[in-house]
Amino acid sequence: MAMWRRVASLSPLIRSSSSCKLAFLNQVAYRLNISELFTTEVNESPLTKKDLFISFVLGGPGSGKGTQCAKIVETFGHVHLSAGELLRRELISNSECAAMILNTIKEGKIVPSEVTVKLIQKEMESIDNHKFLIDGFPRNEENRKAFEKIIRADPDVVLFFDCPEEEMVKRVLNRNEGRVDDNKETVKKRLEVFYASHLPVINYYSQKGKLYKIEAVGTEDEIFERVRPVFAAFEHGPK
Numbered sequence: 001m002a003m004w005r006r007v008a009s010l011s012p013l014i015r016s017s018s019s020c021k022l023a024f025l026n027q028v029a030y031r032l033n034i035s036e037l038f039t040t041e042v043n044e045s046p047l048t049k050k051d052l053f054i055s056f057v058l059g060g061p062g063s064g065k066g067t068q069c070a071k072i073v074e075t076f077g078h079v080h081l082s083a084g085e086l087l088r089r090e091l092i093s094n095s096e097c098a099a100m101i102l103n104t105i106k107e108g109k110i111v112p113s114e115v116t117v118k119l120i121q122k123e124m125e126s127i128d129n130h131k132f133l134i135d136g137f138p139r140n141e142e143n144r145k146a147f148e149k150i151i152r153a154d155p156d157v158v159l160f161f162d163c164p165e166e167e168m169v170k171r172v173l174n175r176n177e178g179r180v181d182d183n184k185e186t187v188k189k190r191l192e193v194f195y196a197s198h199l200p201v202i203n204y205y206s207q208k209g210k211l212y213k214i215e216a217v218g219t220e221d222e223i224f225e226r227v228r229p230v231f232a233a234f235e236h237g238p239k
């Protein structure tokens, strides 16, 4: 009852909220296990009409997701959508969520699901291809459920790049692309968030028989030879 009173007292705030604030409130609600209260309407997406082939590409910071996605694109013609890249693009666009996204990335934390999923949805809807590689998403169970709810699709493949921490840290600190989160302090936080939130997602897809764990140590080409058969197996399949 006390919880309901607290939630009711938030209603004027909810009514006057921007979509960014609402996404933040939804994240809080999800954590309090009252996620039904604030959910935004989900409209029929043109994506539900497409014959989609979706791959989620998971792994810790610097495990080589982006590098291997580029090779998958080249070999199998999938479209690469990096959730982190979409957020970085959004933050330089000066949108209402820009400041929140910048602070979240600097802190190595996870942006509210609704913000990320809507960016992914917009991108997917604008691209004339049905094979999508979604890199760095879902990062937690809230992300996963929000994707299911908004996009109304399940992945066909979930790749997980398994890389030792020492190697991930070395790669990130040598990356030299000017990212605000490629520094010792933020990498430490990103790793903490990764260990705390990824495992339930990995377990979920493992139980569904969709998880492909890839040993992520070796040269880029050696690792791609471990990835290649995963997608080759689907090339002459039903999709």
Ligand SMILES: Nc1ncnc2c1ncn2[C@@H]1O[C@H](COP(=O)(O)OP(=O)(O)OP(=O)(O)O)[C@@H](O)[C@H]1O
Pocket (backbone or CB within 6 Å): 059, 060, 061, 062, 063, 064, 065, 066, 067, 068, 084, 136, 171, 172, 174, 175, 176, 216, 217, 218, 219, 220, 223
């Ligand atoms: N097999 C490899 N061996 C050595 N270095 C690698 C290998 N694969 C990628 N790298 C390098 O490591 C860095 C991180 O790789 P990449 O950007 O692909 O990782 P990521 O998983 O996308 O990381 P993030 O989650 O931080 O975006 C890059 O500089 C890349 O060139």
Ligand SMILES: O=c1ccn([C@@H]2O[C@H](COP(=O)(O)O)[C@@H](O)[C@H]2O)c(=O)[nH]1
Pocket (backbone or CB within 6 Å): 061, 082, 083, 084, 085, 087, 104, 105, 106, 108, 109, 110, 111, 112, 116, 135, 136, 137, 138, 139, 143, 181, 190
């Ligand atoms: O689904 C996502 C993806 C990314 N983030 C935030 O962006 C940074 C960088 O992501 P990369 O995948 O390493 O490019 C990440 O640490 C998060 O802060 C996110 O919140 N949600």
Ligand SMILES: [Mg+2]
Pocket (backbone or CB within 6 Å): 065, 066, 082, 084, 136
């Ligand atoms: Mg990346």
